[in-house]
Amino acid sequence: MGDLAVIGQAPVMAGDPVDEVMVNGMASESKENVEGLINGVVELTERVKRRAKRPSKFMTKELSRANSDTQVIAPLRALKNSRKSRNGFGRGLPKKGGAGGKGTWGALGSELAEEELDGAIDSNDPNYDEANPENREYKIKVINLDRSNEELQKQISSLVAEYFDHGDTHETYLSLEELQVSTRAHLVVVSAVELAMEHKPSHREMTSVLLADLYGHLLFEPHYAKGYDTLIKNLNELVLDTPEAPTILGNFIARSIADDCIPPKFLQGYKGKVDCEHAVVTLARSDSLLSMRHGLVRLDNVWGVGGGTRPxxxxxxxxxxxxxxxxxxxxxxxxxxxxxxxxxxxxxxxxxxxxxxxxxxxxxxxxxxxxxxxxxxxxxxxxxxxxxxxxxxxxxxxxxxxxxxxxxxxxxxxxxxxxxxxxxxxxxxxxxxKLPVRGRKRFVSEGDGGRVKDDAYF
Structure with missing residues (x-):
């Protein structure tokens, strides 16, 4: 409206000299009253500024029908598909660069940007690290190299127990390599055999396969010799938990010899040097398995024929x-x-x-x-x-x-x-x-009427 005020039918500008003006078809009585009226209308017009309302869908449709020739009102489809904000703000761009909304994957290529960020660099992010602003992830695994033999054996036993579940020797090898047991690798033999003694024959077969697969990678001939020597010396304690420990250990030693992990001369070094009766049983068991006919071939089934892996x-x-x-x-x-x-x-x-x-x-x-x-x-x-x-x-x-x-x-x-x-x-x-009934073919020449005769087998 600006400074323009309408009084009656004549436009009058604010500040112009007014001598006598017609108000509602009648002449005003004083010049001051007319000027006050004009100033009030101008102030009221400047103070009240109403925002234009967006027409409803129903009104838009009706107006579009009424003014179809004038093209004053945009079609409803154009208003519906418009990305411009309804509140009058914004530049009409889509939300979040077109990647917003529920269940969306994000903008194309956003995963590459996240990999480059390599973490949270926003100070308002709860994962923000003040000491390391770039938030680089360093995978550092702390291993206590001063651990005792008992602690190391517990860790090895847990890995062997996991191996009994999945049966993947390569995965077990990688896990044992992370423990850094190269200086005390013989404990792998000790822990695996002791754990297998407490399990069923199929697990003992898996243990023999594991020990054979580790040869040349994590275990070598001195490790097997030292490990079995430790087990032979601990037989008195192993018998308390597993009465069949001497026989089981003898099977393990014979199987390792058959798998070329240790030479046959390993048994010859104990002749005349063993006083423990359990150790004598172990060595005799190994020697008998190796000396029988086709012994090296039969040792593949030294733990029996059980297990779901058999045909x-x-x-x-x-x-x-x-x-x-x-x-x-x-x-x-x-x-x-x-x-x-x-x-x-x-x-x-x-x-x-x-x-x-x-x-x-x-x-x-x-x-x-x-x-x-x-x-x-x-x-x-x-x-x-x-x-x-x-x-x-x-x-x-x-x-x-x-x-x-x-x-x-x-x-x-x-x-x-x-x-x-x-x-x-x-x-x-x-x-x-559900017992089945025997079907019987009836013949015309039979005079029994199709009756089933009793059998004399019982």
Missing amino acids: VKYLVKQMVLLLEEFLSSSDIAEATRCLQELEVPHFHHELVYEAIVMAIEKMDTRTSSMMCELLDSLHRAIIITPTQMRAGFLRVYEDMPQICVDVPPAYTILEKFVLQCQTLRIVGDDVVK
Whole structure:
């Protein structure tokens, strides 16, 4: 509005001489009153400045329809897609350089800028380091080189225990190298063997593989010799925790000789120089393993054939041999020990399957009763879980059409065997209800009406 005031119909500028002015169609009575009125209107106009409101979407649409010919109002789509700030501030640029918003990755190339910064350089950042403004990260691992042998053995034992979980010898080698055990590398042999004595045979096999893989990298011949010499001297203490320590240590020494980690003359140096009875047992065990026929080749299985890393066909063969040996010896304890040494609890259903099939194929009362007795013993000792027992029976049910081709009375034998197991509570009623029924082809010449005749095999 500036200094322009409108009174009635005539424009009057502030400060101009006014003699007589028409106000609302009537002449004013005094000149002073008119000047005061003009100054008041001017002051009011200068004081009140209202911000223009943005038209609503509804009003914009209506106005755009009404003024479609004049192009005074911008189209609604142009207003919607406009990046200009609604509050009247800003230059109309997008937020955060176009990289803002929820769930966005950031501007293109921002990750490179963050890598170049290499940390927080803003003093307001909680990660800001006053002593090191550039906040460079220096990965410095402090290792106490003055640690005792006991402390070092604890660290080595923890790494070997981790190796039992992942089985990666290269990763274990890198971890041992970080410990800087080169001056006392023989403690690796001592710690690994002592820890393996407390574990199962599959872990002892893994320990032998680890010791063989470390040869030429972290361990050398003097380290093996010194480590085994330390273990032989500590046998009196090791026997307290592991009664079989002399035999286990003898297996480790023989395996290391077979892996070319130490020469065979290692055993010759102890002849006539050992007084401890446990050490004598250890050396005799090693010597007997190495002197037997094809001893170096057989030492690959010195810790047994167990573990989930063995081939399935090999495990099946071992279970069949186990059952055949049980039929000849009737020794349930030995059969149980052999099954536990396989260390495949998830594969025990194979033993149940082979036992039932063997009872069907033998077709005699002695085999069926012995297999029931073995399964009952393993079931009561919870060596074979109910889930594995049930899975073994169901596998036999599924294969009955193929088994019946070789053994015609297979269905009758299976029924009697399952009922006998039910009496001993080896299996539940749900397994008995799923017992397959023998299908029989009826002939017109038969006068039995399709009845199944009793078999005389029992």
